[in-house]
Amino acid sequence: xxxxxxxxxxxITTDATYAPFTFQDKNNNYVGIEQDxxxxxxxxxxxxxxxxxxxxxxxxxxxSNGQADGIIAGMSITPERKEVYDFATPYYKTGxxxxxxxxxxxxxxxxxxGKTVALKTGTAASEYGKSLQSxxxxxxxxxxxxxxxxxxxxxxxxAATFEDMPVIQYAIKNGMKLKIMNxxxxxxxxxxxxxxxxxxxxxxxxxxxxxxxxxxxxxxxxKITAKYLGASQ
Ligand code: GLN
Numbered sequence: 001x002x003x004x005x006x007x008x009x010x011x012i013t014t015d016a017t018y019a020p021f022t023f024q025d026k027n028n029n030y031v032g033i034e035q036d037x038x039x040x041x042x043x044x045x046x047x048x049x050x051x052x053x054x055x056x057x058x059x060x061x062x063x064s065n066g067q068a069d070g071i072i073a074g075m076s077i078t079p080e081r082k083e084v085y086d087f088a089t090p091y092y093k094t095g096x097x098x099x100x101x102x103x104x105x106x107x108x109x110x111x112x113x114g115k116t117v118a119l120k121t122g123t124a125a126s127e128y129g130k131s132l133q134s135x136x137x138x139x140x141x142x143x144x145x146x147x148x149x150x151x152x153x154x155x156x157x158x159a160a161t162f163e164d165m166p167v168i169q170y171a172i173k174n175g176m177k178l179k180i181m182n183x184x185x186x187x188x189x190x191x192x193x194x195x196x197x198x199x200x201x202x203x204x205x206x207x208x209x210x211x212x213x214x215x216x217x218x219x220x221x222x223k224i225t226a227k228y229l230g231a232s233q
Contacts, residue, residue, distance in 0.1 A: 007046050007047055007048050008047045008048075008203065008204070009047070009048045009049065009050070010047060010048075010049040010050075010069040010070060010201070010204055011049065011050050011052060011067075011068040011069050011070075012038065012049045012050070012051050012052065012068065012069065012070045012071065012072060013051075013052045013053075013054060013058070013059035013060075013062050013063060013068045013070070013071045013073065014030070014034060014035075014051060014052065014053050014054075014059055014071070014072055014073045015053070015054075015055070015056040015059055015073035015074060015145075015146075016030070016053035016054055016055070016145065017145045017146050017147045018032070018056070018073060018074045018146060018167060019032060019167065019170050019171065019174070020032055020033055020166070020167075020170045020228040020229060021033050021034045021073070021074045021092075021166075021167070021192075022034045022035055022053065022072075022073065022074075030051060030053055032228060033092070033224055033225055033228050033229075034072045034073070034074070035051070036224040036227070037072070037091070037212070037215070037221065037224060038051070038072055040211070040215050040220050040221075040224070041207070041208055041211030041212055041215060042211070044210075044211045044214055044215070045207040045208075045210060045211040046207075047204070047207055049069075049070075052068065055121070055144040055145055056073055056074075056075075056120065056121075056122055056123060056144075056145075057121045057122035057123075057144065059071050059073045060073070060075065060122060063085065063195060063196065063197055064084050064085065064197060065197075066197055066200065069196060069200075069201050069204055070194060070195065070196045070201060070204055070205075070208070071085075071194070071195050071196075072194045074092075074094075074164060074167065074192050075192060075193060075194075075195055076094065076123075076124040076164075076188075076190045076191070076192060076193075077090060077190060077191050077192070077193040078124055078190065081195070082198075083198070084197075084198055085195035085196065085197065085198055086195065086196050086197075086198050086199070086200075086201075086202075086205055087193035087194070087195050088193055088194040088195070088205055088208045088209050088212065089193070089208075089209050089212050089213070090191030090192065090193050091191070091192055091193065091194070091212065091221075092166065092191065092192040093189070093190075093191055093192075094164045094165055094166055094186075094189070094190060094191065094192060095164070095165050095186025095187060095188060095189040095190070096124070096125045096128045096129075096162055096163070096164060096165070096186055096187035096188045097125075097162065097163055097164070097165045097168045097169075097180045097181070097182060097183070097186060097187075098129075098160055098161070098162050098180075098181045098182055098187070099150075099153065099160060099161050099162070099163060099168050099178050099179065099180055099181065100153065100159065100160045100178065100179055100181060101153055101154055101156060101177065101178060101179070102177040102178060102179050104159070104160075104179065106159055106160060106181075108181075109132060109135075109136045110136055112136050112137070112138040112159055112160055113136060113137040113138065114137060114138070114139075115138050115139070115158075115159035115160070116138065116139045116140070116141050116157070116158045116159055117129055117133075117138045117139065117140050117141070117158060117159065117160050117161060117162070118140075118141055118142075118143055118149045118152045118153055118157075118158035118160070118161040119140050119141070119142055119143070119149070119161065119162060120142070120143050120144070120145070120146060120149050120163070121142045121143065121144055124164075124188060124190070125162040125163050125164055125188075126142070126162065128162055128187050128188050129161075129162035138159070138160075141158060146163060146167060146171075149161055149163070150163075150168075150171060150176055150178060153178060154176065154177050154178060160181075162187075165180070165183075165186045166229075168180055170228075170229075194208050194212075
């Protein structure tokens with residue numbers, strides 16, 4: 001009977017380990033650019049949601065099969081995904097990095113011949129890595145989450161990995177002993193977008209776009225990115 005009771009409620013999925021976009025803080029709360037964005041947008045636009053952190057692959061599937069309403073998970077807007085999802089206004093520019101351990105002797109992609117490359121199931125970076133596999137002759141091993149994948153490279157099990165530039169940059173800044181090989185030349189540049197199942201949840205998509213435009217215009221979005229990336233971003 002109150003206006004609050006009639007606020008729409010949605011289920012949103014996210015990638016549990018994708019700092020600085022979504023990750024757990026010391027107290028196990030989910031934080032990050034995406035979490036702050038969703039909170040600010042929902043508050044402005046008058047909707048509530050349950051956030052469900054999981055693997056990226058599951059997060060994407062739950063939305064494509066209609067078990068969740070939306071996904072905010074560092075999800076790259078790609079032509080293939082546009083067949084399955086409707087994307088909101090892009091919020092963050094990215095590109096694919098290839099990454100080795102700090103003290104690795106690997107100098108170029110050709111040095112990966114016969115070696116193992118760690119990839120994350122269902123991601124744009126893994127598609128990019130796969131596309132180079134036959135040319136450079138490496139083997140691939142799949143992981144469900146970025147932290148475990150990084151660790152496999154850091155301990156020397158896998159020789160390299162592919163991951164989105166802002167995510168690996170943040171990890172290195174926070175002590176991960178890995179090195180980016182193509183910092184000036186990211187592969188497959190693109191943008192992240194909030195997404196819903198194609199043709200569904202039009203009200204949620206519209207509310208997200210309206211709220212996002214507002215938090216960009218009033219400086220809230222800049223404050224959020226500065227909080228996680230520093231003022232220079
Ligand atoms: N940006 C990549 C993709 O969309 C990775 C997303 C992720 O791992 N959360 O596939």
